[in-house]
Amino acid sequence: MTTRPQSREDSRSLPLDKGGSEKDTSEQKKVSTKQLVLGASFGVLFGFLLQKGGVAKYHVLIGSLLLEDFTVVKVMLSAIIVGSIGIFSLHALGLVKLHIKPTRYAANISGGLLFGVGFALMGYCPGTGAAALGQGNWDALAAIVGLMVGSYIFAEVSGGLENTVMKWGDKGKVMLPELVKVSLAKFLMVWIPWLMLILFAVDRLTVR
Amino acid sequence: MKPILTFAPAAFSPFVTLAAEPGMSSLDYPGGSWSPYVVGALIGVLSMLTFYFSNQPLGASTGYARLAGMIGRIVAPKHTQSLKYYQDNEPAVDWEVMLVAGVILGAFVAAWQGGDLSSEWLPPMWAVRFGQDSLVPRLAVALLGGVLVAFGARLAGGCTSGHGISGALQLSVGSWIALICFFLGGIAAAMLMYRT
Numbered sequence A: 001m002t003t004r005p006q007s008r009e010d011s012r013s014l015p016l017d018k019g020g021s022e023k024d025t026s027e028q029k030k031v032s033t034k035q036l037v038l039g040a041s042f043g044v045l046f047g048f049l050l051q052k053g054g055v056a057k058y059h060v061l062i063g064s065l066l067l068e069d070f071t072v073v074k075v076m077l078s079a080i081i082v083g084s085i086g087i088f089s090l091h092a093l094g095l096v097k098l099h100i101k102p103t104r105y106a107a108n109i110s111g112g113l114l115f116g117v118g119f120a121l122m123g124y125c126p127g128t129g130a131a132a133l134g135q136g137n138w139d140a141l142a143a144i145v146g147l148m149v150g151s152y153i154f155a156e157v158s159g160g161l162e163n164t165v166m167k168w169g170d171k172g173k174v175m176l177p178e179l180v181k182v183s184l185a186k187f188l189m190v191w192i193p194w195l196m197l198i199l200f201a202v203d204r205l206t207v208r
Numbered sequence B: 001m002k003p004i005l006t007f008a009p010a011a012f013s014p015f016v017t018l019a020a021e022p023g024m025s026s027l028d029y030p031g032g033s034w035s036p037y038v039v040g041a042l043i044g045v046l047s048m049l050t051f052y053f054s055n056q057p058l059g060a061s062t063g064y065a066r067l068a069g070m071i072g073r074i075v076a077p078k079h080t081q082s083l084k085y086y087q088d089n090e091p092a093v094d095w096e097v098m099l100v101a102g103v104i105l106g107a108f109v110a111a112w113q114g115g116d117l118s119s120e121w122l123p124p125m126w127a128v129r130f131g132q133d134s135l136v137p138r139l140a141v142a143l144l145g146g147v148l149v150a151f152g153a154r155l156a157g158g159c160t161s162g163h164g165i166s167g168a169l170q171l172s173v174g175s176w177i178a179l180i181c182f183f184l185g186g187i188a189a190a191m192l193m194y195r196t
Helices: A033-052 A058-065 A073-090 A105-122 A126-135 A138-161 A184-205 B036-053 B061-075 B079-084 B084-086 B097-111 B122-128 B137-156 B161-171 B173-194
Strands: A170-172
Touching: A033 B036, A033 B097, A058 A105, A058 A170, A058 B122, A058 B173, A073 A184, A073 B036, A073 B173, A105 A138, A105 B061, A105 B079, A105 B137, A126 B061, A126 B097, A126 B137, A138 B061, A138 B084, A138 B137, A170 B084, B036 B161, B061 B079, B061 B084, B061 B097, B061 B137, B079 B084, B122 B137, B137 B173, B161 B173
Parallel strands: none
Antiparallel strands: none
């Protein structure tokens, strides 16, 4: 099984695609009321799970950065393992389209590091910050104002960045199997057990 | 709500020994009420649902960008319209904005149902480190952090959910790089704040 993440339209899954490809013909996605309701519903589920998992709590998130509390790692690795198997299976059945994010080395690294520093200061990330507010952590209000200000500042300089940093090391939509030049199926057969092994080790070696 | 002995983590993490003072370790405070593995697995299933029903990966950060653009369009319509990012991403209420709104509600329901509503301005761990009267610094730092997080997320192309979960599970090379950098930057800054 080979995937062609470089192409915008994923040809092999089109006949059975129920992900809404016919709505996607224009670049501007049409926002239907149904999708707004679905978005809100998925958000409720997401927020519910984040809160129950404890990852809307300031000390759990800071604890993960202090390498004391591994709840975040456990939640993320479990989500990645289940989601990977699930989404690639749905894709193999032609039921969903993939949404591979582009790899831009300079932007991924510089943006990632800035994000990380901000994450420690804020104590939340964009998703868990919203969950923290819902849970009653009122300091998340200031964080959310900051998120909107930061987004607008980025928009201010977006033209310049797109012609510089975003172009440096721009590799397009590359997937890990392509880096090591094996098929997706073969890669997953090694990758998924490997992630499970890491998760098992984290479970054994950590207090929380 | 499991009680955790403060000295227990010392055997596992070299950093905790620096935090012998009560309240200085994150493990002195309660964690999640559900197993992280169950929560993670269900978030994985939720990803499948968003791909199937909405043709969307889970991602939180762009919702804030659209909201900021909507405010920008009210305050400075012409200027906002002229910005490259908002030409490519129309500032309007869309799936992602609704997702963020839903997260707030969902977390409220979960906390309310579990008797876990915090209703506090200062995170207890912050208060132990920086003082009970440090509300203004806390809000300033949270705001500054938010600015960096949003700018970094837009530059990197996603946040902890967009890159860290949705991108990583699709084996995006850039997502794994970004995810590693989120933690590298975060660990450095958190250690400076709490362990120096």
